[in-house]
Every structure is written in structure tokens, then in C-alpha cells.
Amino acid sequence: MGLRDSWNVEYQTFGAKEVLEITRLPQPLLRLWRQRGYLPEKEKGRWAKHDAYEIARVYLLSAFSKLGIAPSEASGIVGDLATDLLFFSILSGDGACEFLGPPSQVEALRRQFDESFEVARSVVQPKDERRYVVSVHGGAYKRVSDINDMIDAGASEYFSCIDLVAAGGGIAVRAQKPLVAFRFRAAHSDEPKVRRLSHGQR
Incomplete structure (x- = not known):
């Protein structure tokens, strides 16, 4: 039996103000990116809510922009990276995930989540778990796992780098609420329920 047979897994949503706080993106730039189609603009006449994956995408567009790569160019490569960044986000920060359901079920899943990456892998399905995104000499x-290997080998005199673990931890902290919710599919509505938060693993 798989995780989703017993649990509903939901990405939390965030309003525009929260997106700005989490990604540190200036409001005019967020508005411009919406107008240019990099982000959903409106939903039934209102500003769209953004889930955790879209926040990871906004963060990466901003990070690449700061490294001199325009969103029009970066948008083609941030898709898989956003999935990987979300993976690191839910692993890196305390409280990045919440578990709701009967105490025994919640404690079992939270323990499994805190002790290995398998729950996070099954939910997010990262494409690549290497920590760094690096450009050497422009x-x-x-992707590389350990940037020290490049330094020790003298592979480059200069390079640009995004640390997905550090970025994920920052996203989880600035979100100020869980990014992902696990809700147990209780058989009886009168069962006692508890809410527990995950612990950061990195």
C-alpha cells in the first residue's frame, strides 16, 4: 500500500504578498512576470494563489536573474529545478510539513519522514538530488554534489552557484507555515486527531 492510499497530500497555497516575502522579489517584478506569462496571472477575476512548487519556480527565476540570466531564458530550465528545490525545502526547514490524523498514524509517518528521504521523494519526485547548480566560466x-571537489581540483577560477539546500531552507523559514500537508484518510470521523510538524533534516 502506497503513501497516497492512506494520506491526502496537499501543497499549501500562498497569496501574492506571501510570495514576495518568501522569494524576496520586488512587487513590480512579480507583476511584470505575471504579465509576461511566467506565472499565472488571475483566477476567476482574482489574483491567483501560488502553491509551493510555483514559489520554488519564482525563487529560481529570481536567482538566475541575479546571476545575469533573463527569465525568458531561465524559464526553460527551472521546471525540474523547481521540483528539486521543493524537495530540499520540505527537508531543510523545521515545520515545512504538517501531519494531521490519528496520533499513532501521525507519529509513524512523521518518524518515517524525519528519519529518511523516502517520504519526501515519493511526494515531490525530485529529478536530481545534487545540491548545487553551478556555471563554470560563464x-x-x-549540477554537482560537493562544490569543494571543484575548488580542490582547481577546476575553475570563478563560477556562479545556487545552493539548493540553503535556498530550500530559506524558503521554508520565510513561508512561516507548512509547505505541504499530509492528512490521514480517517475511517471514522470521531477518531481523535492531532497535528504535528516535521523536523528539518539538513
Whole structure:
């Protein structure tokens, strides 16, 4: 039996003001990116809510922009990276996930989540778990696990880098609420329920 057979998994949503606080993006730039189609603009006449994946995407567009890569160019590569960043976000910060349901079920899943990456992997399905996104001498970006290997090998005199673990931890902290909710599919509505938060693993 898989995780989703017993649990509903939901990405939390965030309003525009929260997105700005989490990603540290200036409001005029967020508005411009919406107008240019990098983000959903409106939903039934109101500003769209953004889930945790979209927040990771906004963060990466902003990070690449600061490294000199325009969103029009970066938007083609941030899709898989956003999934990987979300993976690190829910692992890196205390309280990045919440578990709701009967005490025994909640404690079992939270323990499993805190002790391994398997629950996070099954939910987010990251494409690549290497920590760093690196461009050497202005070349194409690639993923590496340990940036010290590059330094020790003298592979580059200069490079640009995004640390997905640090970025994920920052997103989780600034969100100020869980990014992902696990809700147990209780068989009986009168069962006692508890709410517990995850612990950061990195």
C-alpha cells in the first residue's frame, strides 16, 4: 500500500504578498512576470494563489536573474529545478510539513519522514538530488554534489552557484507555515486527531 492510499497530500497555497516575502522579489517584478506569462496571472477575476512548487519556480527565476540570466531564458530550465528545490525545502526547514490524523498514524509517518528521504521523494519526485547548480566560466549550468571537489581540483577560477539546500531552507523559514500537508484518510470521523510538524533534516 502506497503513501497516497492512506494520506491526502496537499501543497499549501500562498497569496501574492506571501510570495514576495518568501522569494524576496520586488512587487513590480512579480507583476511584470505575471504579465509576461511566467506565472499565472488571475483566477476567476482574482489574483491567483501560488502553491509551493510555483514559489520554488519564482525563487529560481529570481536567482538566475541575479546571476545575469533573463527569465525568458531561465524559464526553460527551472521546471525540474523547481521540483528539486521543493524537495530540499520540505527537508531543510523545521515545520515545512504538517501531519494531521490519528496520533499513532501521525507519529509513524512523521518518524518515517524525519528519519529518511523516502517520504519526501515519493511526494515531490525530485529529478536530481545534487545540491548545487553551478556555471563554470560563464558556461552552461550543471549540477554537482560537493562544490569543494571543484575548488580542490582547481577546476575553475570563478563560477556562479545556487545552493539548493540553503535556498530550500530559506524558503521554508520565510513561508512561516507548512509547505505541504499530509492528512490521514480517517475511517471514522470521531477518531481523535492531532497535528504535528516535521523536523528539518539538513
